[in-house]
Amino acid sequence: MSSVTMDESPNSEEIMSGNVAFAKGAIHAGVGFCTSYPGTPSTEITETLLQYRNETGMIVEWSVNEKVALESAAGASWMGIPSLCVMKSLGLNVAADFLLNLNLSGVGEGGLVIIVCDDPKGHSSSNEQDSRFYAKAAQIPLFEPSTPQQAKDVVAHALELSQIFRVPVLIRSTTRLSHSGALVSSSPFSSHLWVPSQNLPSGLYNVPNPEKQHRELMEKLELIQDKFDNHIMNSPPKEWKDILFVATGVCQKYVEEAMKYIEEDVSFFGIVTTYPVPHKLIHECLKHSKRIFFFEENDAFVEDQFRIVASLENSPCILDGKHSGLVPFSGEMNVDLVLEALRDFMTPKKEAEYEAVPVLDSRSLLIPRPLTFCAGCTHRNVYYALQRVRKRLKGKLVVTGDIGCYSLGVFYHNSMETMQSMGSGIGTANGIARLADFALDSKVVSLAGDSTFFHACIPALINARHKNVDLTFLILDNSTTAMTGFQSHPGAAEQDESDRIVEIEDIVRSIGPDSFIRIGATDVVDLTDVMHATIKQPGLKVMLIDSICRLERKRKQQPQEGSIRIETSLCQGESCRLCVSEYGCPAITWSSDSETAEILDHLCVQCGSCIAICPQRAIQEE
């Protein structure tokens, strides 16, 4: 085995995020195949693997969606290649249909690890689901590392387990692990040679007796419990005290720190192998403790497993956590929440220097800082146009939306009215539009971005065609996955040399809408008129709107010098304010000196879109 040095200094420590650590762990573990769909907070894992792919030789891809990613990874695993599949929490919902079959069929000799990154508090997500329930639903083993170092180490353990038992193995991260940086040991990578088998292993289906497969999976889980009993990644207490704190994931670190701030001596158990928590281990904890407190993010996942064994054993040990109301089920955990949960049971150390001094009246000084479309973002133009159309239709318009940068439309005069899962905009619009049979009089519009179109919109669009509903589908195509940092997708402008582009237009035309219009998004007046005419027409209409992501542009070229200005003599001032109040480009502000609009040159990208919205022609190009 030859040695390829990519980490800067061999056998030293380097600051890396949990996500980079996962990626390096995968390289060290010998993963040869990685598939993924971008989603915060998981994206950097795959980006890191892509960055190193020339050196490692690993096959790494952004797949069209998470289900295809998982299926593809399973295929490679069946042929003997160690495989990794990476996604965010909600992505696992998309892949779940396959996962709940793959668990029974089994993975191949290569093994298969899934890393799912949850987002408690939903910093960048539309829910804060606890994806650990998929480990339980699929009855597959689960690891929850607590630090970037553990993130690096865990991948090899998970892969080994998957190879031994031929089950997919899940690793759960959360935002605070994925996006935290800490020192992690770094060492040179070893190079691997992957040789696929030429044939599939036998029996990769669950029929005719899925229950037999299920039984076999349960038996494997029993054996895995034994392995987890003394697993090296768990930190069992060195000595037992009456009170035990059990923590998982980043909560391990919060609890360890909180323990420094209380007087009492307690024992601590940090569990990384959180499904299945071995019954033997639970039994030990119950036997040695009078009271156990559980700290985990989101659901009472480990707590529930303890409660089951406690009830089976009729244990007198008191169990405290989420079910006793001490630890919240929602939001993120932190040291303060741990201390708050312990308030009635433990004595805090007196440290006057660290007391917060509440100055409550200052809170009223704060104003919100809502997220907004970037200066010159063409999504703003689409929503501005939609709002105009809404007025022209006297409010008889419903707009269902989707997941991406353009989801900020919910904050833009509420012009996008729904936002659930990938592809659900066009799906829900189908149902609404069918109510025309019940004399629904409003026009139905749904919108989605380019990456989302490929990910999950196509079946619903086919359904709309098949059922012949009256609806307008807007595709906001900026040719990149902008939300997560410009990953490629089948229709993206930038492609790998070996990739072939798939045109959205070709797909849409082949479905056969009653009308198809391709239009640019910079001319707001034109966009409004065409949108209005299109929405009014009956039938299935698709507008492919060529859009521009300014961040993407900025990445590639320097902005020019400022050339958009307000002719103050023409600006109507207070009586108008249309450009700042309704259009709302962040590069337009209000000057209290001249009482007119004013362009902030350092933010303006000279897109020129605002010129047409000013009724007085006060916004001008120089």
Next chain:
Amino acid sequence: MQNPFNILIAGVGGQGNVTSGKILATAAQREGLRPVIGETFGASRRGGTVYTHVRIGDTDLGPLIPVGRLHVLLGLEPMETLRASLEFAGRNTIVIMSSVSIPPIGVHARTDEYPPVESIISSLEKMCARVHTVDSDSILRPINAIRSLNILLIGIMAGLGISPLGIESLRLAMLDILGPSDKNLQAFELGLSDNTG
């Protein structure tokens, strides 16, 4: 040194918040200490509030600073400094803040009103041990380095000698993370010598 020593960087997306965290952590590593960085991006690219937690100690810690245990608050924007302070500051917190405000979109649209910077400063003074305010534009504009605000504040912190991170470690960390950049070096030096606040 207080162990752990906690620094929070508060600002708005695009102000170099994440980079600052990396510089502080790299400097800590150069000092032989163990840094942990906690950050939330996602919102960072689209003009939202961004906090970066930097914790420096001799053992690995969780990524979030507990309430009241904040030693230095680097405020890239006044209102975000106040927001962070209300969440994390204690009576020992030292604030180093730029007085140049970035109004949220609601201020342009006039649905919200930006609070007077003097009120922000006086609130901070009531909450924290010390507030060092700097009119960063007047310092950085002459050297055409408005975007080096984060470095200016790190320089001020280094000059005040209030963190376990030495001037040389910070200088080298800057070089590691940003590469050689005259503007950043100048901003750092100007920070070191700033004692106006």
